[in-house]
Amino acid sequence: MGRTLITGGLVVTAADELEADVLVEDGTVAALALRGGDTARSWAESGAEVIDAAGHYVIPGGVDAHTHMELPFGGTFASDTFETGTRAAAWGGTTTIIDFAVQSPGRPVRAGVDAWMAKAEGNCAIDYGFHAILSDVNESSLKEMDALVDEGITSFKMFMAYPGVFYSDDGQILRAMQRGAANGALTMMHAENGIAIDVLVEQALAAGRTDPRYHGEVRKALLESEATHRAIQLARVAGAPLYVVHVSAGEAVQELARARDMGLNVFGETCPQYLFLSADDLARPGFEGAKYVCSTPLRPEEHQELLWRALRTNDLSVVSTDHCPFCFTGQKELGRGDFSKIPNGLPGVENRMDLLHQAVVDGHIDRRRWIELACATPARMFGLYPRKGTIAPGADADIVVYDPNAEHVISAQTHHMNVDYSAYEGRRVTGRARTVLSRGRVVVDGGEYLGAAGHGRYLSRGTCQYLI
Ligand code: URP
Ligand code: ZN
Numbered sequence: 001m002g003r004t005l006i007t008g009g010l011v012v013t014a015a016d017e018l019e020a021d022v023l024v025e026d027g028t029v030a031a032l033a034l035r036g037g038d039t040a041r042s043w044a045e046s047g048a049e050v051i052d053a054a055g056h057y058v059i060p061g062g063v064d065a066h067t068h069m070e071l072p073f074g075g076t077f078a079s080d081t082f083e084t085g086t087r088a089a090a091w092g093g094t095t096t097i098i099d100f101a102v103q104s105p106g107r108p109v110r111a112g113v114d115a116w117m118a119k120a121e122g123n124c125a126i127d128y129g130f131h132a133i134l135s136d137v138n139e140s141s142l143k144e145m146d147a148l149v150d151e152g153i154t155s156f157k158m159f160m161a162y163p164g165v166f167y168s169d170d171g172q173i174l175r176a177m178q179r180g181a182a183n184g185a186l187t188m189m190h191a192e193n194g195i196a197i198d199v200l201v202e203q204a205l206a207a208g209r210t211d212p213r214y215h216g217e218v219r220k221a222l223l224e225s226e227a228t229h230r231a232i233q234l235a236r237v238a239g240a241p242l243y244v245v246h247v248s249a250g251e252a253v254q255e256l257a258r259a260r261d262m263g264l265n266v267f268g269e270t271c272p273q274y275l276f277l278s279a280d281d282l283a284r285p286g287f288e289g290a291k292y293v294c295s296t297p298l299r300p301e302e303h304q305e306l307l308w309r310a311l312r313t314n315d316l317s318v319v320s321t322d323h324c325p326f327c328f329t330g331q332k333e334l335g336r337g338d339f340s341k342i343p344n345g346l347p348g349v350e351n352r353m354d355l356l357h358q359a360v361v362d363g364h365i366d367r368r369r370w371i372e373l374a375c376a377t378p379a380r381m382f383g384l385y386p387r388k389g390t391i392a393p394g395a396d397a398d399i400v401v402y403d404p405n406a407e408h409v410i411s412a413q414t415h416h417m418n419v420d421y422s423a424y425e426g427r428r429v430t431g432r433a434r435t436v437l438s439r440g441r442v443v444v445d446g447g448e449y450l451g452a453a454g455h456g457r458y459l460s461r462g463t464c465q466y467l468i
């Protein structure tokens with residue numbers, strides 16, 4: 001593959017900001033050299049292909065640890081395939097995704113993993129790994145977990161929500177956590193009390209409250225914090241680590257903060273939609289609110305400040321997208337007249353790096369924290385560091401030359417995700433990926449896509465690197 005020199009930029013990682021040049025050889029980072037010395041000059045003279053990064057940041061490619069390409073949900077499928085979704089991710093400066101392979105009830109976990117491997121194989125523009133969703137915790141699926149951990153699927157999501165679909169009861173959750181405590185797996189939890197929520201859904205519909213905004217009203221913050229609390233206690237009983245996905249309620253953050261203050265291996269993730277959107281979007285007139293239906297739901301705006309604070313204090317330590325797009329036409333519309341039939345999920349894999357950079361511009365976080373939340377911590381959390389998530393000798397050359405001054409307006413007219421609307425339509429942001437390298441190959445450059453389906457490789461992951 002040869003040599004590439006990325007020169008003139010400010011290298012930003014979770015740990016450092018360096019005026020340095022980066023030498024890439026055969027798909028990995030060979031070396032960094034502080035600017036001004038002889039080393040970088042000699043690299044330039046050695047015939048390396050040169051990428052000029054003057055006036056730009058040179059950052060690790062984004063690691064999005066929560067996506068759902070082609071997820072079956074509510075009688076339809078998430079509209080991005082592995083091909084379209086990973087291409088859109090690359091456009092947005094994300095070079096690794098970890099998607100969820102779904103176990104169908106009554107079927108082996110392995111069957112879900114095989115199915116998702118087959119969907120991804122040969123189609124991805126960037127590297128990808130898998131978590132497994134446990135929808136049927138029983139003796140044989142518990143046994144399967146051990147082999148999957150050995151094969152690099154080291155995290156398992158369970159749902160306290162969606163009775164009759166993905167739901168696990170407390171006994172099943174405890175058993176899976178006990179298994180995780182023994183085999184090193186990380187339990188990921190969708191923490192909402194689905195049994196109570198279903199009662200409120202039924203009551204709302206019976207009272208004629210059918211609009212999308214009632215999706216947010218029945219999925220109460222207290223039912224998120226109650227489930228978060230319960231998940232933490234179950235993890236304590238099992239002696240297992242816990243990662244709570246898509247946290248949206250301030251009350252749930254308090255539960256995480258309390259657990260972390262006790263020194264427990266409890267981690268929290270939030271998503272851009274909870275930081276930049278709110279229940280007001282769910283309440284948009286007509287059926288527009290359906291575009292904003294996801295679970296956990298968007299919360300009233302006052303929760304946003306609590307989430308930003310938790311991202312600064314590390315009570316929340318990862319920002320993933322939970323990218324799960326459904327087109328408005330023909331998919332979200334399935335829930336006209338009954339909000340409970342609107343497929344849950346929002347698009348965003350292409351927008352995360354820019355929205356979080358906007359948070360730097362707006363003063364919520366600093367540049368290194370941006371990289372920590374979007375690249376380094378997700379890589380460490382899911383056993384991919386330092387291969388992914390940083391720029392250091394030996395790391396995969398997943399590198400983004402990022403223009404911090406490029407202003408643009410997010411829109412479905414210009415995005416690359418396979419979905420007919422943008423949750424951030426019309427939002428002006430400052431900052432954009434100019435050049436994106438995946439294992440040393442330029443896949444996006446100056447508004448041109450140069451990647452290919454099949455370039456992305458499967459990542460066999462290690463276990464969570466925060467556990468001692
Ligand atoms: O609304 C959401 N989050 N859809 C995707 C499935 C999940 O719960 O993560
Ligand atoms: Zn979930």
Ligand code: ZN
Pocket residue numbers: 066067068322324
């Ligand atoms: Zn999800």
